[in-house]
Amino acid sequence: MAKEVAVLGVGMHPWGKWGKSFVEYGLKACNDALDDAGLEWQDIQVVAGAETVRCGYAGYVAGATFAEALGWNGAPVSTSYAACASGSQAINNARAMILADMADVVLVVGADTTPKGFLAPNAGERWTDPDWLRFRLMGCTNPTYFALYARRRMDLYGATEEDFAAVKVKNAKHGLANPNARYHKEFSMEQVLESPMVADPLRLLEICATSDGGAAVVISSMEYARKCKVDPVKIRAVSTITPTYPMTSIEMPYFSTDSAAAVPAPQRSFKDSISHAAYEEAGLGPEDMSLAEVYDLSSALELDWYENLGLCGAGEAEKLLRNGDTKIGGRIPVNPSGGLACFGEAVPAQALAQVCELTWHLRGQAGARQVEGAKAGITANVGLFGHGSSVICSV
């Protein structure tokens, strides 16, 4: 229990395609999180930023950019980049400073302004960069990987296109009640199945868009929270692990898996090991979770996460979905926020947004999408180049 830290405040700028500077989104999220915490900016001792690589130098030094925007207050800053896992790394940096008694209260923030269409690699001729080469030599986009996993589920476990569509239908319904979601539109199974095929078997409505957005979390020591006289949601675990060699699943942006010819594959796959590490640290298991926020970059990928999080066994995710277990009101609601299906991805903000969502549910403040009696929840995602990301929060 010694490793707990408190979530004092959370805030978000709604996701969308607003066409403004990422700084504006982050600033709004910061001010909301500060208000939610009942703190002033001057109370913040450290700023931990999550970097965006699409917004120029200001994005590379996100921690400083937001500190300057709030008005320099002398606080030390850090900036983390771990692709989609950047937010979790920023939380973990903040947590480490609190647990090391180097700070009592830290502001964590990430925001992004994204271009249209497929996420593309950095420009230029980059013949030693696998992320550039996969596009050049194979036309291998991010949805390529999502589609490979989806087809594998179909051929191995009998998943159907209707199952994948049902995930989208579920998440679209969840997102209707989320004011921070970008899309507030219900979809029928037929509408999803009639949307254009992008990377077979995945259709346009099943692949997440890229969005603008911002999210911030104020975290503190438990002692500081007590002084503020609040009974806070607690961060019980942060897993930012990398894979164990050999990584035997094909992951972005690689051309191949590692070879298991000389060194046998580890006991757990990379994605299984991410939540395993979080559960171990929290002293909790999948059976203790009331909800999960997972990275549904594609509708089918959400099904993989059910298994990676231990919510069911391998090959059982479709059963969980078909039973209605993962919708609000079910046994273990997944993506009550609406997930990426309703948000689209704002890379450095997304893992923070997941923690905001857990916090609202654990406080009973999630409104019409509230998971009743939520006691604990888990987030999960993976950042390009081997960045695991999972946070467990509890009341």
Place this chain on the structure above:
Amino acid sequence: MAKEIAPAIAGWYTSGDEPHLIGSQCKQCQTYFFPKQELFCKNPVCRSTEFDEVELSRRGKIWSYTEHYYRPPEPYISGEDFQPYTIAAVELEKEKMVILGQLANGVQHADLKAGLEVELVVEELYEQDDTAMTVWKWKPVDA
């Protein structure tokens, strides 16, 4: 006159009737790598920096596959007549690894399934300055 032919990337595969992907194998721990690893062994218990260049198995089994209906962003080079293409992940038994690649031209997506045996071929990826730039692709053995 026949078009000039050149690899889109040098040193990643051999040409001829029976092309192979060129990988590397650690001289100390024997681990395979593709693309070839030349600087350091990625096995955490091996500090070797010496590798043999090896031809990888040219046959494997499909792990998964996907057909693409949209033109991907640059740096992919596609002409005005963009055609859907399929990418497969292929398991090599001896090397115990999965390697990606496009499927050979003309392969019907509907005929694919996980476990299907494929072999390596070299085909044009795009044309540049009247030269056919080639890349490795996977082709079903019975096609």
